[in-house]
Amino acid sequence: MKSVFDPTVETREVVMKCPRAGDLLKNYRIDYVRNGSQPIGEAIKEQNLNSGDVMNELNILYEKNKDHQRGMTKWEKQKVNALIQYIIDAHHSYLYMVLPKLQDMITNIFNKYVGTHPELSHVHYLFSILKIELEQHILIEEELIFPKILAYEKKPTLNALIDIKEFVDDLKREHEHIGQFLKDLRELTNDYKAPEDACDTYRLAYVKLDELESDLFQHLHLENNVLFPRVIG
Ligand SMILES: [Fe+2]
Numbered sequence: 001m002k003s004v005f006d007p008t009v010e011t012r013e014v015v016m017k018c019p020r021a022g023d024l025l026k027n028y029r030i031d032y033v034r035n036g037s038q039p040i041g042e043a044i045k046e047q048n049l050n051s052g053d054v055m056n057e058l059n060i061l062y063e064k065n066k067d068h069q070r071g072m073t074k075w076e077k078q079k080v081n082a083l084i085q086y087i088i089d090a091h092h093s094y095l096y097m098v099l100p101k102l103q104d105m106i107t108n109i110f111n112k113y114v115g116t117h118p119e120l121s122h123v124h125y126l127f128s129i130l131k132i133e134l135e136q137h138i139l140i141e142e143e144l145i146f147p148k149i150l151a152y153e154k155k156p157t158l159n160a161l162i163d164i165k166e167f168v169d170d171l172k173r174e175h176e177h178i179g180q181f182l183k184d185l186r187e188l189t190n191d192y193k194a195p196e197d198a199c200d201t202y203r204l205a206y207v208k209l210d211e212l213e214s215d216l217f218q219h220l221h222l223e224n225n226v227l228f229p230r231v232i233g
């Protein structure tokens with residue numbers, strides 16, 4: 001049987017064909033959002049992983065899930081307005097809900113443990129900035145850029161396209177920045193491993209931060225690798 005993925009396939013292609021591979025790549029620290037055009041073989045090498053083993057794992061995952069995936073929405077084939085609505089409903093709504101809760105939890109554990117776990121002061125600082133950036137970012141998408149894209153879909157003009165391209169470049173830069181925050185938070189928290197003496201809130205905060213990272217990876221992947229190329233090529 002021929003394998004669906006070989007080492008030359010771009011990382012974003014892997015996740016588009018097999019959405020479940022997103023979590024696997026995340027666990028291997030392979031960034032399919034910011035480095036979506038990187039060949040998977042190269043990304044595996046960079047992480048000092050065994051190429052044969054990881055390629056095998058990806059191909060098995062694809063085979064196991066391909067029937068299920070057939071029933072899943074292939075966003076690259078859907079209308080742009082449906083994709084935008086999905087991003088807002090699934091990912092932006094999640095952020096509106098989870099960011100304030102996480103802020104409370106992180107402030108709480110920062111106050112309680114900063115004496116014994118001083119890295120929490122940096123975690124608190126980084127998360128607070130990330131929260132502000134994300135809230136502004138999704139608001140600008142919803143209020144300004146998504147409406148421009150929807151208007152362009154209805155009436156495409158060269159001027160509108162040039163305008164959208166500039167905004168999309170800004171959004172991509174912000175995605176880079178968000179990705180860097182996530183990387184720093186993961187390092188600071190020792191891969192979101194709560195220490196032995198952590199209370200339930202501390203543990204839950206790290207679980208929720210890990211979930212936030214997974215959701216943001218899927219969210220930014222849909223924008224960078226599916227939505228934006230659909231609109232600006
Ligand atoms: Fe977004």
Ligand SMILES: [Fe+2]
Nearest residue numbers: 137141171223
């Ligand atoms: Fe975005």
